[in-house]
Amino acid sequence: MHPTRWGDPTAAAPLPDSARGLIELAFGLDERPAVDHPSLPASELDEARLDGLRDLLGAEHVLTDDETRRLRTRGKSTPDLLRARAGELGDAPDAVVRPGGHDDVAAVLAFAVEHHLAVVPFGGGTCVTGGLAARRDGYTGVLSLDLVRMKRLLAVDPVSMTATLEPGLRGPEAEALLAGHGLMLGHFPQSFEYASIGGFAATRSSGQSSAGYGRFDSMVVRLTAATPSGRLDLGAAPASAAGPDLRQLVLGSEGVFGVITSVTVRVRRLPETSVYDGWRWPSFAAGASAMRTLAQAGLLPTVIRLSDEAETAINLARPDEIGSDSAAGCLMITGYEGTPAAVEARRSAVGSVLAGLGGTDLGEEPGRSWLEGRFRAPYLRDSMLDVGVLVETLETATWWSNLDRLYADVKAALEQTLGEGTIVLCHISHVYETGCSLYFTVAAKETDDPLAQWGEAKTAAGEAIAAAGATITHHHAVGTDHKPWYRREIGDLGVAILRAVKAELDPTGILNPGVLIP
Numbered sequence: 001m002h003p004t005r006w007g008d009p010t011a012a013a014p015l016p017d018s019a020r021g022l023i024e025l026a027f028g029l030d031e032r033p034a035v036d037h038p039s040l041p042a043s044e045l046d047e048a049r050l051d052g053l054r055d056l057l058g059a060e061h062v063l064t065d066d067e068t069r070r071l072r073t074r075g076k077s078t079p080d081l082l083r084a085r086a087g088e089l090g091d092a093p094d095a096v097v098r099p100g101g102h103d104d105v106a107a108v109l110a111f112a113v114e115h116h117l118a119v120v121p122f123g124g125g126t127c128v129t130g131g132l133a134a135r136r137d138g139y140t141g142v143l144s145l146d147l148v149r150m151k152r153l154l155a156v157d158p159v160s161m162t163a164t165l166e167p168g169l170r171g172p173e174a175e176a177l178l179a180g181h182g183l184m185l186g187h188f189p190q191s192f193e194y195a196s197i198g199g200f201a202a203t204r205s206s207g208q209s210s211a212g213y214g215r216f217d218s219m220v221v222r223l224t225a226a227t228p229s230g231r232l233d234l235g236a237a238p239a240s241a242a243g244p245d246l247r248q249l250v251l252g253s254e255g256v257f258g259v260i261t262s263v264t265v266r267v268r269r270l271p272e273t274s275v276y277d278g279w280r281w282p283s284f285a286a287g288a289s290a291m292r293t294l295a296q297a298g299l300l301p302t303v304i305r306l307s308d309e310a311e312t313a314i315n316l317a318r319p320d321e322i323g324s325d326s327a328a329g330c331l332m333i334t335g336y337e338g339t340p341a342a343v344e345a346r347r348s349a350v351g352s353v354l355a356g357l358g359g360t361d362l363g364e365e366p367g368r369s370w371l372e373g374r375f376r377a378p379y380l381r382d383s384m385l386d387v388g389v390l391v392e393t394l395e396t397a398t399w400w401s402n403l404d405r406l407y408a409d410v411k412a413a414l415e416q417t418l419g420e421g422t423i424v425l426c427h428i429s430h431v432y433e434t435g436c437s438l439y440f441t442v443a444a445k446e447t448d449d450p451l452a453q454w455g456e457a458k459t460a461a462g463e464a465i466a467a468a469g470a471t472i473t474h475h476h477a478v479g480t481d482h483k484p485w486y487r488r489e490i491g492d493l494g495v496a497i498l499r500a501v502k503a504e505l506d507p508t509g510i511l512n513p514g515v516l517i518p
């Protein structure tokens with residue numbers, strides 16, 4: 001990963017002409033080159049402490065060079081990228097340490113407690129909510145605890161259909177190891193290529209196939225975490241009435257209670273076949289209502305997503321075709337995976353419901369093209385930042401009965417704060433019997449201070465979400481950015497519970513200080 005851009009620089013293609021034309025027309029082109037190798041402050045760790053860490057992990061796993069520290073600074077939100085592009089890497093870690101297993105992690109935590117060093121667990125570094133930007137003040141230094149060496153498939157239980165994975169495995173690495181056993185996890189967030197198993201668990205991530213395979217937190221049946229107070233092994237059976245489910249305290253805890261050192265996940269057999277289709281709806285409301293009907297009938301495909309009118313018009317669901325002509329209405333993508341018989345049965349049942357509700361079957365081409373382009377959109381954000389267009393996303397979730405209000409209020413809040421010419425796009429990609437998530441993408445001409453510009457828009461959107469009674473995040477997690485609204489969502493007593501757990505597991509507060517807990 002590059003410090004100021006997404007993904008693999010060699011995979012980043014220039015903007016398609018159609019997209020460039022559209023951007024020029026909408027915003028004008030205002031070249032804003034990024035600082036290529038932003039400089040960073042010198043490491044504050046003295047040789048004595050570095051030697052202590054080297055004794056624990058081996059010298060090759062304690063790194064203080066600029067390039068490594070640069071790549072472990074913050075995550076990949078647009079504000080993160082804007083700061084890096086402007087050369088601001090003031091909150092770089094002082095050292096990057098790479099434990100090889102649970103015991104190494106525990107040893108680093110004990111060392112950090114002794115020396116009062118802040119520790120930031122680092123998986124894929126794709127966080128978009130400030131969860132990697134721990135507070136420095138009051139600590140003698142900051143360690144990035146990079147889990148990159150912990151990449152083993154520890155166990156497979158083909159009878160129970162579970163697998164135990166180490167946290168440093170990136171999405172494709174985990175799927176490749178499981179595929180060797182004819183199995184799959186089925187977790188495909190847009191950040192799939194770079195994000196890690198530990199990160200998925202620590203943020204309660206949700207992938208594009210969530211309708212079929214579930215959210216990541218619903219896949220985890222057992223987990224192990226290293227905390228400054230000791231080891232946690234949680235999850236004794238597939239279901240249990242033995243008190244509150246403590247696994248849920250660790251899932252979504254964003255590294256503030258402990259470091260997740262392994263997860264046991266339920267797995268599926270690799271699908272024998274897959275088919276993706278496109279459907280057109282006359283309006284977003286009609287498409288959303290059809291999604292609700294499917295969810296409540298227990299008839300969901302493996303993938304189902306619906307773009308609103310604006311997102312459909314711009315072709316965001318098919319990044320290589322942005323700006324080219326697209327049909328009116330709202331595009332829905334449905335995907336089915338499994339055995340040929342199961343796929344055919346589900347596709348035909350879903351198809352008759354959708355056709356009966358007024359959807360138009362567009363055949364397989366839109367579905368195929370979505371599948372091919374589904375990990376490409378983040379590269380477009382870099383190309384747009386290069387020409388002075390601010391692009392960012394935010395997401396939320398609510399009950400079906402509150403969907404129209406939430407959609408209208410968040411859209412209005414973003415349009416009003418960012419002003420005329422702002423483009424606000426939205427889609428639904430995670431659905432439940434009782435409700436769904438909304439995912440907004442925003443593009444606006446950058447002002448001279450794009451960080452402040454986005455800050456104002458994000459605050460307005462957060463206020464609209466809170467006022468509508470929705471959650472501040474369906475899958476991006478809390479980090480530092482969502483803390484004010486998280487407090488309102490869980491109340492003062494909820495915050496007090498989190499603090500009590502923190503005091504028990506991490507009494508000196510070394511783990512990810514300033515993240516998650518309001």
Ligand SMILES: Cc1cc2nc3c(=O)[nH]c(=O)nc-3n(C[C@H](O)[C@H](O)[C@H](O)COP(=O)(O)OP(=O)(O)OC[C@H]3O[C@@H](n4cnc5c(N)ncnc54)[C@H](O)[C@@H]3O)c2cc1C
Binds near residue numbers: 124191207
């Ligand atoms: C372009 C883009 C697209 C995205 N698309 C999606 C999407 O479709 N769905 C989705 O859910 N999210 C998405 N995200 C957000 C992000 O990818 C997820 O939050 C992901 O789960 C983070 O995983 P990671 O390995 O990169 O974690 P990191 O960014 O490294 O860390 C995230 C947080 O978890 C903590 N952490 C990491 N590993 C551990 C561990 N082993 N133990 C304890 N704490 C740990 C970190 O300290 C940090 O607070 C997207 C992000 C980007 C930039």
